[in-house]
Amino acid sequence: MPFGLGRRKEAPPPAEAGSTSADPRDRAPRPVRFHGLTEEWRLTGSMTITGRLLDTLNKREAISLADVSWAPLDGSRPFEPAPGIQAVDPYDLIVVIAGPESAASLGNDERTAHRIHKIAFDVALQAPPLRVVGTVQLHPGSEPDGLLERSSQMFVAVTRPSVWLEGVEVDIGTEADAALVNRYYLRGVEQVDLATGERHLRLPGTPLGGTTWRERT
Structure with a gap:
């Protein structure tokens, strides 16, 4: 298996309090689809998780896979069965696509509580050779x-994602809720x-008064 040969692993730092708590309703193992992108390959298959896929990846442990197929990242060849691949190391994954079934089963009130103290930023993340926008x-x-x-969080979730390789959008499917990007x-x-x-365009002209965000920084 051509991933991570001889790569030195870092010991995971202590987990942040409350960062990987799973909903009790999701503690029973369940199968979900797997779609991961490495530096050279796209991998699809199935895996079994409890809780959220994001939390599973942030444990930094090898992930067991089944029914794996792979194809070059650039799409130059179609997917082919890869029965020899039975596990993957999260350190080798640049992006993992999360679908609806990979999230914890939170109620509406719980979802609001998780988001109420956070601020949304629209960003482009450069993770060579990929660029993730969301x-x-x-x-x-x-x-x-x-x-x-x-x-302590190895992966970060990017919602409303698009993934790009050398200016060409990578097909991540129509049910991609998030792209989990390896920091x-x-x-x-x-x-x-x-x-x-792309970056927001700076409007022509000069400010009419007050302090701009550029001056504050």
């Missing part, structure tokens, strides 16, 4: 650039307009 939810006082810093691969973060995937 929305991240961060705690007040946090900035998107903070995703480049060391954290170890991040090399750049910028705030963008989701409609274009």
Whole structure:
């Protein structure tokens, strides 16, 4: 299996309080679809998880897979069965696509509680050779650039995602709720307009008064 041969693994730092708590209703193992992107390959198959897929990845443990197929990342060849691949190391995954079945079964009130204290940022994450555009939810006082810093959370969820390879959009399916991006691969973060995937254009002219955000920084 051509992933992570000889790669030195880092010991996971202590988990942040409450960061990986799973809903009790999701503690029973259940099968979900797996769709992961590495530096050279796309992998599809199935896996068994409890709780959220994001929490499973953030445990940094090898993931058992079944019914695996793979294809080159650039789409130059179709998917082929890969029966020899029975597990994958999260350190080898740049992006994992999360569908509706991979989220914890939270009620409406619980979903609101999870989001109420977070702020949405539309961003482009550079994780060579991929570029992921979408929305991240961060705690007040946090900035998107903070995703480049060391954290106990190995993967970050990007909702409303699109994934790009050398300017060409990668097909991640129609039911992708989020792209879970491996922060170890991040090399750049910028705030963008989701409609274009590019930085917001600076309007011509000069400010009419007051203090601009550029002056505050």
